[in-house]
Amino acid sequence: MDYKKRSTSSSKSTSKLQREENPWILGSPEMDNSCRSSSLPILCFLFFLFFNLLILCFQDGMNTVLVISTSWENSDFNSTHGLFRTQITTSHEARAVAVSENSTQKTPTIINEVGNLSEVQVLEKGLARARAAIRAVASNRTRNASSSPFINTVDIYRNAAAFHQSYLEMERRFKVFVYEEGEPPLVHDGPCKSIYSSEGRFINELEFGETVFRTMDPQQAHVYFLPFSVTKMVTYIYDPKTRNRSTLHSFISDYIHVVSSKYGFWNRSQGADHFMLSCHDWAPWASETSSQLYNNSIRVLCNANTSEGFDPRKDVSLPEINLIGGHISQKLLTALPEAYPRSFLVFFAGGVHGPIRPILLQHWKDKGDNDIRVYEYLPKGLDYYSFMLQSKFCLCPSGYEVASPRIVEAIHAECVPVIISDYYVLPFSDVFRWEKFSVEVSVVDIPRLKEILSSISEEEYRMLKEGVRAVKMHFMLNQPPKRFDMFHMILHSIWLRRLNVRLQ
């Protein structure tokens, strides 16, 4: 039952971990502080923020709400209309969570009464109020958008008023419990550099940041976070020599076994109010080890490929971001003048990865067309970000996996993203109308790329670019996080998925 022992013994089976023995403490090159904004990791304790409920935002009538709106149309949320065909019931096994008195936990997480219905009922009552408040705002056609904080000439939101209300409800109520079991580097840590850094940044922000969304009392939580890092598992317990990935499966099922034996929360919801988060390509595969994790839990994934079982109703698409050296390039962050000259029609540079890029490069690389800047590798002396800043459109084709860090980079550079992917569920598409700030080109239309982009009028382009400027704040990665930024948008997506579940 001792989780520490489990993780050590499973780690020992690979040579890799032994080489990198306990890098967290020894400060090996793998360890970096890029995840932390301040040197002190502070465990946060709770504040309840009381937001002024009178802050209302208005919106002209709009039918489309968030993606799951059909479930919200009933006056009382009815879980048979929700996403889970099976009714989720609370177990009454109070004994089940008895934790040994010699628990190594730092904080008192001993739970005596998971079966205490009133606790769950209190939570569910709060969620029911939140759903009702969001629904009321969403369906009010007489509302006037002028008091919404999201006034833009381009309406990038499916329903700005509903989103705002949902966000306020989240701020008032939403609480996340993070399991303490397990040890870094596989758990409670993640990469904060390079292309998988969305994973490490989120884990670290939630665990060591000062977010008010975390609760130390699991009884108060709406969702439970399984804070393991698939990317770290690939680094430490996957042996590239044998290419045997089964250690990842064992680790994850062990982890779930430990938390579901020790606490009652997993069994209570069959995992439906639990979430994992990973940016690694293999994360969808790794989650297959548990059918409850795969089929019930909220999986927050960069690899949001519907062909690999990503379910947009319960899973969350995580933006991918490439933090070279742990930071967003200063070039991208410098505010651009509105009329920054964009001399190229379209830009792309990247390796021939995955199924789509070979087609793209075959048609557009080295074609001697000055408008179309498509490179495999940028020639020496040319700068990637400068190209983004000087182009009207930036191509974001899928690589080995559906997500591309170029989408976020393009938004930062105010270059209109051109999404070329199959089966990709775009991040936050429950909130945004992506068509207002990006262009989608299907794979079969790659040969017509220039024709398609050239046919976008100046006026249409101006609107798209304004949309990009409006959505930028939601893709910023601040340290510490700010309201409505990427960290909070990810949380908000999880919050929306939790609203789809009702515990009874």
Ligand SMILES: *[C@@H]1O[C@H](CO)[C@@H](O)[C@H](O)[C@H]1NC(C)=O
């Ligand atoms: C949910 O809605 C369905 C269809 O409207 C209805 O038959 C059922 O009784 C409702 N269930 C609950 C728990 O309200």
Ligand SMILES: *[C@@H]1O[C@H](CO)[C@@H](O)[C@H](O)[C@H]1NC(C)=O
């Ligand atoms: C807890 O620790 C005490 C003293 O170290 C030991 O006697 C006891 O058996 C332990 N209990 C359990 C359940 O491990």
Ligand SMILES: *[C@@H]1O[C@H](CO)[C@@H](O)[C@H](O)[C@H]1NC(C)=O
């Ligand atoms: C639930 O917990 C509360 C607070 O801990 C307690 O007052 C109440 O009696 C419990 N209810 C039941 C049914 O055990």
Ligand SMILES: *[C@@H]1O[C@H](CO)[C@@H](O)[C@H](O)[C@H]1NC(C)=O
């Ligand atoms: C709709 O919004 C308007 C303006 O805020 C408000 O006066 C009205 O009461 C709302 N209607 C409903 C049904 O909530």
Ligand SMILES: *[C@@H]1O[C@H](CO)[C@@H](O)[C@H](O)[C@H]1NC(C)=O
């Ligand atoms: C919204 O309210 C403002 C001022 O309160 C008013 O000028 C405007 O015409 C209203 N718009 C609509 C669509 O009702």
Ligand SMILES: *[C@@H]1O[C@H](CO)[C@@H](O)[C@H](O)[C@H]1NC(C)=O
């Ligand atoms: C992978 O490793 C596991 C245990 O280490 C073993 O049971 C399994 O047979 C291996 N699979 C392959 C394909 O070698």
Ligand SMILES: *[C@@H]1O[C@H](CO)[C@@H](O)[C@H](O)[C@H]1NC(C)=O
């Ligand atoms: C949860 O269910 C599993 C499998 O059914 C069981 O082994 C475990 O003891 C249960 N956990 C609790 C806390 O009851």
Ligand SMILES: *[C@@H]1O[C@H](CO)[C@@H](O)[C@H](O)[C@H]1NC(C)=O
């Ligand atoms: C998910 O559920 C479906 C239908 O019940 C089942 O066929 C499938 O095997 C499950 N997936 C996993 C990974 O267990």
Ligand SMILES: *[C@@H]1O[C@H](CO)[C@@H](O)[C@H](O)[C@H]1NC(C)=O
């Ligand atoms: C998405 O999943 C399908 C099915 O596994 C696969 O064929 C396709 O290559 C994936 N897309 C990407 C970009 O990885």
